[in-house]
Structure formats: structure tokens, C-alpha cells
Amino acid sequence: MIADQYDVFLFDLDGVIYLDDAVLAGSRRCIRKLRAMGKSVYFVTNDPRPTRQELCNRLNSMKIVVSPEEIITSGWATAQYLAKNNISNVFAIATAGFTSELEAVGIKANFDGSCQAVVAGYNENTNFVQIQQAIRHLEAGARFIATNGDQSFPGRNGRCIATGAMVELIRKVSGKQPLIIGKPYSYLFSAALQSVAPGSRIVMIGDSLETDILGAHRQGLDAILLSKEKCCFPSKHDYRMPDRIISHLWELFKPNEEVKPWRNPGFVWPDAVKPGVAAVIFNGQRQVLLVKRKDNGLWGLPSGHLEIGETVIDAIKREIQEETGLLVEVEKLIGVYSDPVSQVFSYPSGAATHFITLSFLCCITGGCLKADDHEITDVAFFDTVICRLIF
Ligand SMILES: [Mg+2]
Secondary structure, X not given: OHHHXXXXXXXXXXXXXXXXXXXXXXXXXXHHHHHHXXXXXXXXXXXXXXXXXXXXXXXXXXXXXXXXXXXXXXXXXXXXXXXXXXXXXXXXXXXXXXXXXXXXXXXXXXXXOOOOEEEEOOOOXXXXXXXXXXXXXXXXXXXXXXXXXXXXXXXXOEEEEOHHHHHHHHHHHHOOOOEEOOOOOHHHHHHHHOOOOOOOOXXXXXXXXXXXXXXXXXXXXXXXXXXXXXXXXXXXXOOOOOOEEEOOXXXXXXXXXXXXXXXXXXXXXXXXXXXXXXXXXXXXXXXXXXXXXXXXXXXXXXXXXXXXXXXXXXXXXXXXXXXXXXEEEEEEEEEEEOOHHHHEEEOOOOOEEEXXXXXXXXXXXXXXOOOOOOOEEEEEEEOHHXXXXXX
């Protein structure tokens, strides 16, 4: 049975254990049975509003026995992150519950003067004045941290605005990218697993492909979707594809059933797919031009991505001039590369982009070789034999 395959079970709450105020069928019995089998159970939620103790009380009132230490909320995990990074005064958009999680680790919230960080959680009474204040703090140099990126959540009368929608508003106006703590990003999972013994077999069970399943797979964990519907994605390597779909939690204990373990396809899950261009440029000695990138310190072909309204020819000529100072003419297209393993690039911010890269053979017509200092720290020609070794 599936329950035998794992030592540690991470459960999403809303839509898996309960829905609004109602406990979902089978969840109470499932948790009781897993505990009787000696399994570890954690509840991992993106909801930043309640404290761990409040959620613990709520679950206990549903006759699900749990301790606060087994509950990981995005609000609590955000407070832990801030404390570990020596951030002690913040401008917080938060409920009383999240504010008390911040204060419990010595963080002063709703700070009137300057602050080290803007922390975007959720409070349904948030208004434009507060959002504008958050943007002012970001403009003054505060860091931008969000509890979670969910755009909406289901309410009694339809979809409701969630933290992510407000975060997106602040991001668009301020131009600052937030660090997001909740699923599908790593910090919430790290917080949940910090007391788990190394080598433990861990599975995530959730009802959201975009947060629970994607987040678990980004961590290298197996992921089970609780759903009555099938799902499919065009790519068989899609991180959002669950390793198993169950329609009821009791299926964890069905004989002769198992989860096919997650196999990492060998690339980081990208945030976007973009068209890119790269250039192969030889000098008179048949040496090839490479540039050393500031963000990752690696040597590679001059390359970049298309700007809106640009042809690929214009894009590669511009990129080469910007990165190397050289003027070139394009001789011919020599390859199109889309394989995610070689064409997904990660950035220090944590973002990753999958490029569809068109490679051109180019010849130098003018200019003066010089690294641009902004993205490129060095430019040089290399023997092609050495280049084969590099790639
Ligand atoms: Mg859910």
C-alpha cells in the first residue's frame, strides 16, 4: 500500500483535510491510521492568516490530534526566515495571527519609520494607502518578502483575492521582485522538513498542481494529488504532473497500490519560455569568441533574448555589440536549441527561464573588443579544441 512507501507525510490543509469549516470525509481516519503506523505527519499551508496554535485548535476541534509543531504556515515560516536573516523591523500587511507569529520571534511589525523589509501577507481590510506605503518602503530600499503567491482562493460566493494578487500589484508598481516563502517555493518545505531525519521517505499530498505538486517536485519529493479528476500536461517532464492521483485519502491504505517515484528530469523548472539568440564568432585563427557572465561566472557564447518588436537578426547583432563591443553581420542560422536540460538557465534570484535559442554564425565587421561590465566581466577568443572540453 502507498502508506508503506513513506515515513513522512506532508498534507496540505484546505481542500485535503478540511474545506472551510467542514472536515473532509476520511481525513480524520487517515491521520489516525498513519499515526498508528508510526508515521510522521505535518500540515503545510500557504494560508498566512492564522497562527500555528489557532490552526492546531481548529484541527483538534475537528478531532484531528495534532501539535502546533506539526503545522507549518507560510506566516510562521516567513517569521522564521526574517529572524534567521536578522530582519527585526518590517512593514507588514498581516492579520493579527500573522503579526503575533512575527512578534513571537522578536520582529516589530507595522513599523512607522524606516523598515528593513516589506512583508506581504494577507489582511482583507488592506487598503490602497497601505499598499502605497509598502511601495514607498521598497523605493527607500526595503527588501520585499511575500508569504505566498496564490492569486486567489475559493470563497462562498466565488473567488476571493489572495496574497499573490496584491503582491503582483506591488511588484508591478515598484518593479521589485519578491522573495516568496510559500509553496511552490522552497522555504516552506525546508521549514517543514528541518526536524525530519535524513534518509526519510517523504511524500506531499495536496489538491493544487501549481503549489503542492510543483513545490514537492522542486524539492525532489514525491507528490500525490487528491482529486476526482484526471490531469495531463503536454510534456511528460512537467513538474506539475502528480506521481499518483487519489480520489480519497483512504486510498493510501489500499492493498497492492503504490506511487511511482518522482524522477527529476534533469532541469530546473522554468518560470517562463522565451525566444533567445546566440552567436558563434571566429577570429582569423579559427578561435571562437566566448564571454564570461557576471551572474554565474561561467564562459559561454554571446547570447541574449529577443526584445518586443525585434527580429532575431537585430537581436543577435545588438546582443553582441552590447556584450562584446563588436559589430557583426549574420552569415547563417546554424542551429535551433530547445532541449530543457541545456536551455533552462537559473538566475541568482531563484528565477529560471527556458530559452528556445537560435544560433547564428556571425562575422566581425567592426567595433572594439570590450566586456560590457554590466552582465559580462570578460571576453576572449578560445581554441575550439578547448571549447569542446568546456561544453
Ligand atoms: Mg489546498
